[in-house]
Amino acid sequence: QWFVRYLDLKDKFRERSDEVKWLPEHMKIRLYNWIDGLKWDWCISRQRFYGVPFPVWYCKNCGDMVLADIEELPVDPRLEKNGRKCSRCGSSDLEPERDVMDTWATSSLSPRLALVPAGYFQSLYPMDIRFQGHDIISVWAFVTIVRSEIHDSLSPWKRIFISGNVYDPLGQKMSKSKGNVLEPANFIEQYGADALRFWASSSVPGDDIKIKEQDFVRGRRTVIKLFNAFKLLELIRSDKPLKKLNTPPSNMANAWILAKLNSVVKDVTDLMDQYLFSRARTQLDNFFWNTFCDNYLEIIKGYGNTDTDPALQDETVSVSYHVFLDVLRMYAPIMPFITEELYLSYPEHGKSIHVDLWPSFSEEFIFQEAEGKMDYIIEVIGKIRNLKTGNKMSMNTPLERVFINGNSRIIEEGRDIIMGMMKIGSIISEDSPEILVSLDEKQENK
Known part of the structure; x- marks a missing residue:
């Protein structure tokens, strides 16, 4: 040995x-x-x-060891001798190391x-x-x-x-004898490679991970959500050229989403630098699904209309494309395929998203006043959503009039956003330390 x-x-x-x-x-x-x-x-x-x-032979005559020259490597002594002789006794009768x-x-x-x-x-x-x-x-x-x-x-x-190791859905080690081996190829065929990587990114350093089908489903849904979000941005843009992003934005919602992006870029970058991939992805998921899609995209849906101020249209297109591009860049290590496809669909793009620059935190995108006001408006919208749900209404159900108690000054500033998102005909607001929303009796009984 x-x-x-x-x-x-x-x-x-x-x-x-x-x-x-x-x-x-x-x-x-x-x-x-x-x-x-x-x-x-x-x-x-x-x-x-x-x-x-x-790379060694042994001389049968004197027992000395014969080594291959460095220039000959790699060499398998079991397959070739190349006329070697023992340097000690000159014998060519050599036994290879097996x-x-x-x-x-x-x-x-x-x-x-x-x-x-x-x-x-x-x-x-x-x-x-x-x-x-x-x-x-x-x-x-x-x-x-x-x-x-x-x-x-x-x-x-x-x-x-x-x-850690990957275990089956019951937390058991996979083996052929148990018959519980689950092949990655089958999940890729059913959900896609990006969904498989999405599931893998939920692992925690040092911990084992179980196969959970709901994680593959969530990954697949995220791929589809990214694709649909980009389609909506394209509809809003309507083939107009992308203009340079100017700051600060004049629109409160645009300033708010840039500030929120700035915060999530910092958080995700810090977590990625610590190799805490699961927590980084959770932060990014929350921003993309809740802040960007559920709120910001709902706010700007109507900005592509012909009666929208052209300056607001241009600003919104620039902001929304900037934010979505940074979302793609942060998702790229986790879901490389959908992010590459959407990146290459941008009006202007580089060679590949995977050689593009990672987004960076910028003091230029700190808009504390706009962010605070919009956070309050989003809270008001959340209350109205709960009101609709409690009255068994869909989110698209029009409301003639809504009574809102709260900070009436901020509510008035966000009046158009609230009415547009929640399909409200008119708002009556009054000052109150607590946010309360209600309908008149006529609407509640509908």
Whole structure:
């Protein structure tokens, strides 16, 4: 057998582990336990045919070892001799080494194998991050640290992200013997690849994840929602050219959505930088579904009408396309296919969304007054929605008159938005510390 001596390096391995930021941190204890429990050196040879061979022959005459030259590598001694002779006795009667290297002996070099051929080793090593499962911390993570210490006296990466395993809907390990194996290809065929990635993004570092069909459904619905949102923007634009986004916007709703986008860009970016993908996607989902689609798009639906002020139309088109483009950019790592298709459908676009710039937080898009007022108006609209639901009305049911108690000054500023979204003929507002909405008795009995 072939061995790598490393029992005398256990303290060094712990030092290198401490230099790495573990995500989540508690997973590091698994590696500590493994290092502390080591009782013998690392056996790197295996008795099988497939694998990376040891480039070694043995002289049958004197027993000396014959090594291949570096320039000859890779070479399999079981398949060729190339006229080699023993340097000690000159005999050509050589016996090939028949063992091959263990898979972890070669995969432990993955950072070096990725960087050296491309000429990036000096500039990119240690690598930024390793993504791997918790079940191979004691093998892949450990032996990569071993090789990096032996070869370079460095940690192989700055961070390590530990993922969990995928279990069936009942939380059981999948196996052929149980008959509960679920193939990703089947989910892709039914829901699409973006929906599969949407489900995968719900995982939490270090935790196992169950297959939940409702997550695939939500992913599919999000793909469709993105497509339909873009179709609505195209209808509002009506083939008009996109004009430069000017700030601050004159329209309160446009200023509000830019401010909300600015906040979600900051939150999502911070969470992505921490590799908290599930929380980042949740923040983005909430903004896209609730803030952008349920509220902002409902507000601007009528802005494509011919009687809308042309300046307001141009501003709204510029703002809405800007916001939606940043939504696509943030969704792109999670759902690369629909985002690429919609990105390339923009009137002006780059080569690919996946080489475009990530959105950034901007002081230019902080509109505290407009944001506060619109948040209040959205709260009023939510009360009216609840009122309609309580009276078993659809959201499109017209209302002749609505009584609103609250901040009458803000309500008056948002009168057109409230009436347009909720199909209201007239509003009667009065000052009150609490938001209360009601209908007259005639409408409630309809």
